């Protein structure tokens with residue numbers, strides 16, 4: 001097992017957001033966390049990456065409890081986050097955005113990361129603010145890959161993207177899966193997530209309300225209607 005989140009409680013100020021949340025990601029698995037807006041998906045990823053550490057519970061990465069480690073230490077252990085906001089620096093070119101993320105000894109040098117994103121290669125000298133939503137998403141994923149992660153956390157990668165671009169993001173996720181990168185994929189877009197996932201969790205009000213395979217979730221209209229706001 002690469003990641004095991006055990007009964008974490010996470011707060012934003014006084015707000016008690018995650019309530020005894022547990023989940024796990026096995027080596028090489030794509031696990032999806034689905035849930036409505038405000039359910040606690042981003043907070044879960046922030047808890048894992050040390051940006052908003054939990055007050056109670058444990059988070060084991062490759063068997064070590066990482067709660068309390070600073071975000072850069074957690075990143076160095078091999079966990080990379082592609083944030084919801086994508087975090088592309090608008091006044092830096094795509095190339096500069098990538099260069100500041102490079103790390104010596106990464107198993108994926110710049111050239112090999114770019115091979116996966118031929119479209120990105122064409123816009124390397126363009127400033128971040130002139131990139132399309134899809135290009136920014138690809139840049140954010142490419143940047144995360146430069147750190148050579150073994151666990152990739154993706155926060156709503158399909159958000160705001162045209163269907164064709166969503167397909168391209170999905171293709172990238174599938175390629176990474178083939179290379180045995182473990183992934184925790186947070187989505188509101190249940191369709192894409194269910195096509196990619198080995199296992200699915202549904203979160204509501206900071207707690208897991210469903211765990212199972214995509215087909216088990218599809219066969220459970222009560223869950224999809226109550227917690228995902230889509231018809232069964």
Ligand SMILES: Nc1ncnc2c1ncn2[C@@H]1O[C@H](COP(=O)(O)OP(=O)(O)O)[C@@H](O)[C@H]1O
Pocket residue numbers: 012013015017035036037038039040041042043044
């Ligand atoms: N920085 C913050 N300060 C206070 N409350 C926050 C903050 N970030 C998120 N929240 C609250 O935490 C809850 C979960 O948010 P979030 O994890 O972003 O949900 P999701 O990603 O599922 O949409 C929401 O009620 C949200 O209002």
Ligand SMILES: [Mg+2]
Pocket residue numbers: 041042043084155
């Ligand atoms: Mg979110």
